[in-house]
Amino acid sequence: MSEYIFLDTKPRVLQVSELTRAINQLLEGNVPALWVRGEISNLVKAASGHWYFALKDEQAQVRCVMFRHKNQSLDSTIANGSQVELLAVASLYEARGDFQLTVEQLRPAGLGVLYEQFARLKQKLEDEGLFDATCKRALPAFPRRVGIITSPQAAALRDVLTTLKRRLPGVPVILYPTPVQGAGSAEKIADAIQTACERNECSVLILCRGGGSIEDLWSFNEEVVARAIFASAIPIVSGVGHETDFTIADFVADERAPTPTAAAQRAVPDRETLLKGLRDTAQHLLRSQRNRLQNAMQALDYLQRRVVHPAEQLKQKSTVLDQMQQRLQRNFSHGLQQEQWRCKSYTHRLRGAGSDFRRMQDKLVHQSARLVQAMQTGQSRKQVRLATAGQHLGLLNPAQVLARGYSLVQHSDGRLVCAAEQLATGDTLRITFASGWATTEVTERGV
Template sequence: MDKNHVLSVRELNLAAKQLIESGIPLLWVRGEISNFVSAASGHWYFSLKDEAAQVRCVMFRHKSQYLDFKPANGMQVEVLALATLYEARGDFQLTLERMRPAGLGALYEAFERLKSRLEDEGLFDADRKRALPLLPKQVGIVTSPQAAALRDVLRTLANRMPGVPVVLYPTPVQGEGSAQKIAQAIRAASQRAECDVLIVCRGGGSIEDLWAFNEEVVARTIAASHIPVVCGVGHETDFTIADFVADLRAATPTAAAQAVVPDRQELQQRLVQQRRHLARAAMRQFEQRMQQVDFLQRRLVHPAQRIRQQSERLDGLQQRVRLAQTYAMQHQQARCNVLWQRLRALRPEISRAREQHANRARRLISVMRNLLDRHDARLVALQQHLQFLDPQQVLARGYSLVRDARGDIVASSEQLAPGELLDITFAQGGARAVVQEKRGRQTD
């Protein structure tokens, strides 16, 4: 940027904001809440301070609505925030993504580590979770006898299905050693096997209050239980390791009671409806059967009438057989006549064939004779022509055939040299001669 360029205040704040957001990553900050204000819009505004400094903070409604506690002045918290600058006033502030009470970071980390390890072992897999019985004969409850959750569960069970017996396996659900005692109660219920389903429950509280249900010993005991386990711990927003391991997670203890037993009134209404459906179905079936009986009654025929009908049918079939036989015989007779006529038409006439053969033989002999005569005349002509071309005939007229020493025919005196030996052939016999003189071509 040019140092001589004059910025507006808005441009300056925007540049500072970009520099802060790009230079400082999302990070956790710890401090004490002061000047807390909850706006009508649902957004929270406060300052986070320590002994030496403070910073303004804002947490918007779409983030704050998921917190399970309400911040207050003086509370020590840890916030996950993005450092930014509010351009309108030039205030440096933190925009919060998450918030938790200070000191719970280690608990959350322990929670996540155990959750990840048990999940890798398959304790959360859906295929290992068992279905709850439709009508349990007896329900077991693992909780503290003084817990308000127990009263809610008993009241809900009594309202929905008062005839189902309940067995309480008392155990403390909070405090030192409570996790081992909860696991011991679950183990005892599984070994005694006197209940069809087991509810593990307690009311809401902070993460420290519910921590016993995040212990590994409780999770593994629930996973090893021979009885289906429903976990109803805390409020709807509370999640524990026991929730993930249990066969069913209920949002509240009351919801756990509603899950294990059906509503008696709903069952009665369903039974009344089913009885009505059954009565109507039986009546419809009865009516259909009566109509079927009437239909079959109309189709029922007296044996004498059935025999008479069969006899008439048999007579008709015999008549059809006779007609079919007669028709078949007439058809075969007509076919035989046609074939006989065709056979007669195809019979050869021997005398006519003999006459044709004799005529063709005579014609063949005549043609052969004419052919032989033509070939004889042609042969005589070729013989005469051959005699005319015969060299012997030429030699007989006084000519001779001259060859040099190599046997080549001499056609010109230019081919000869004085003293050269020649071989002369006459019409009868031959002679050898020596060239003494050669002459050029003689003119007329």
């Protein structure tokens, strides 16, 4: 199509869409993908996920588009003012005839070697524990002096001084001048930190510099600066670059501020805030004192109502004493009457019990005589029964039977012999007499 349009010798009126399409084909076919460096402005992150922005430098700008599938893996810190390098294809947006770059890759400016150095040093220092939160010190609430480490010509210095003067006018400020970019600046920054620590004049140090490219801020990414910050005996606030800028110094410092102005705000308290706090405290104390005074007055009124004149107190006590004396007399009289009545009652009971005592005594004598007679009668009966039982026992005694001429015959094993059938010729027998015993042998038996 493009060859036909531009090589045709016959003049032809083109449609706008034909022209923009032909120019787009020329750009896409003849301009390769290029790396371009510049600053992002007018960034729009559409709801669809696509990014639209302008890439500019001091003299020109160009429209750019980066589609969602290309920007999903990028850091969300990309914003207006970011210095970036991007790989893009030149094209023409045919619908509007706008020249634009279709971005394939995007990275912060200087990402190449410098960013790799940054990443390696950051990982090394992090592994050594220089970023550990437990190593970071708290900033003093009321610093006696504030030290500033920066270039005397830096615009950040004016911002910091203005902020310090506005927030806490009376705090002394000591400047430790040092270059903040260029060859050898990192070593000079480290020397300035060491000098401030050796002189020990300040309670807090502000390490600051204005914004710039990664190359401009590179001094704050040097290892010598990081180790000087970590070894500092004085707490350090890092305020380097803009809010989107991060340096190694920010990670090592005791506190990181997004800007030099913010670093000054972190380093000293706000005078107006302090004054307001003092006013609020004074009002609180006044209210507390007033409340205590009012409470004391109310307590005094209450105590005054309770206070009684000594004469009145004596009169009241006398009245109470009289009442107690009357109660004591009544109680004594009543108790005496009770005891007298109880004594009379016991007397009557004792008198009534005299005749009963004599009657019971006579009954006891009579019962004693009956008991003696019953015991004698019972003893006689028992003696008669005992004699009768003795006679019966004598009659049943085997010794009495044996005494009449009978004998007791037993086998050798002790069995009694009651009949001849229990015997056999040759058995040995034991014969027990009334007096003594003998053994014999059966030679003959009869039935």
